[in-house]
Amino acid sequence: MANNPETPIGLDEAVLSAKDLTVTFPMGSLWSRKELIPVNHMTFSLKKDEVRGLVGESGSGKSSVAKALTRIYTPTHGEMRFHGENVALIRGHELKRYRQKVQMVFQDPYSSLNPLKTVRQQLQRPLHLIHNTRYSVDSLLEAVGLSRDLQYKLPYELSGGQRQRVVIARAMALNPEIIVADEPISMLDVSIRASILSLMNDLRSRYHVSYLYITHDMASARYFSDRIMVLYGGHLVEIAGSRELIRHPSHPYSQLLLAATPNKRAKKSALPQKRYGAPNLWASQKGCPFAPRCLYVLDECYVNRPSWTWITRTHGVACFSRGTIW
Ligand SMILES: Nc1ncnc2c1ncn2[C@@H]1O[C@H](COP(=O)(O)OP(=O)(O)OP(=O)(O)O)[C@@H](O)[C@H]1O
Ligand SMILES: [Mg+2]
Numbered sequence: 001m002a003n004n005p006e007t008p009i010g011l012d013e014a015v016l017s018a019k020d021l022t023v024t025f026p027m028g029s030l031w032s033r034k035e036l037i038p039v040n041h042m043t044f045s046l047k048k049d050e051v052r053g054l055v056g057e058s059g060s061g062k063s064s065v066a067k068a069l070t071r072i073y074t075p076t077h078g079e080m081r082f083h084g085e086n087v088a089l090i091r092g093h094e095l096k097r098y099r100q101k102v103q104m105v106f107q108d109p110y111s112s113l114n115p116l117k118t119v120r121q122q123l124q125r126p127l128h129l130i131h132n133t134r135y136s137v138d139s140l141l142e143a144v145g146l147s148r149d150l151q152y153k154l155p156y157e158l159s160g161g162q163r164q165r166v167v168i169a170r171a172m173a174l175n176p177e178i179i180v181a182d183e184p185i186s187m188l189d190v191s192i193r194a195s196i197l198s199l200m201n202d203l204r205s206r207y208h209v210s211y212l213y214i215t216h217d218m219a220s221a222r223y224f225s226d227r228i229m230v231l232y233g234g235h236l237v238e239i240a241g242s243r244e245l246i247r248h249p250s251h252p253y254s255q256l257l258l259a260a261t262p263n264k265r266a267k268k269s270a271l272p273q274k275r276y277g278a279p280n281l282w283a284s285q286k287g288c289p290f291a292p293r294c295l296y297v298l299d300e301c302y303v304n305r306p307s308w309t310w311i312t313r314t315h316g317v318a319c320f321s322r323g324t325i326w
Helices: 062-069 092-101 119-129 137-143 148-152 160-172 190-207 218-224 242-247 252-259
Strands: 016-028 033-046 051-055 077-082 102-105 178-182 210-215 227-232 235-241 309-312 315-317
Touching: 016 062, 033 062, 033 077, 033 235, 051 062, 051 190, 051 218, 062 102, 062 178, 062 210, 092 102, 102 160, 119 137, 119 148, 119 160, 137 148, 137 160, 137 190, 160 190, 190 210, 190 218, 210 218, 218 227, 218 242, 227 242, 227 252, 235 242, 235 252
Parallel strands: 051 210, 051 227, 102 178, 178 210
Antiparallel strands: 016 033, 016 077, 227 235, 235 315, 309 315
């Protein structure tokens, strides 16, 4: 993309910022090399105490963004700055320190925990690792709304919601500044999803943690996030404040996502799609990644990648056909 999607709010104020962040995976055989690009020149920033939503359908590259930001994946191209320092390629001790500050919470709390260790053992380890005197096992359990008695239990003895609370407590034990939460509620019972988001919100105000909240569900993104980024085919296609995005989605893909959301405020005129197709992440893909599914597609959309247009100071969209859809 030609221009920088977050220039209006400034990359400088960011705790963590990504500039042209790209992750590629070489695929195929020696004779027919292909490249998959789940994170394609993404630029955005995360401010202190902010909850940033990242929404997109399955296969759009959400987890790859999360793994790049937590440096499970090494970016192939671009910058990632943490308090101004480029952390895209750091290694060894520096990387270890960075990973303490940017924690990840995964979708499945059961597989995130060691099944053979008690809650107490799983929380003690990170506390000892960084000689954390700010918290104890008891205070961590209290912070995530669990009773102290649970510390002697094994993961299988806990409910899904309790397990995810333990996972969050374990992340908090490392005094993180950022938690990258990759669909943290999607495997939980519907009845307890809101309570986990409310816990995360509570931790944000008490301990000043910022979140990248990854979900395929616009309703929860709206509920929990200050700003939302919409991802399609490894590309960011729209960024806006969450209320603004829900009220005035400008990219046809954002409108489609909202149409699939059981939400009274979803735009009533939300569009159907031209045809269904999974996002194309191959390097050979040209133009707008959403073009094959877009009802408002123009010839240009198949050839060039749309650059960012700022509708307001904080609402950006990458779409050529915006004249048609607004
Ligand atoms: N380590 C890897 N090696 C090769 N391909 C990968 C790797 N990690 C991710 N991919 C591919 O990148 C694409 C995007 O995957 P990703 O998991 O980031 O999507 P997602 O948006 O998180 O999907 P979901 O909602 O299903 O979790 C997929 O086609 C996936 O197969
Ligand atoms: Mg995923």
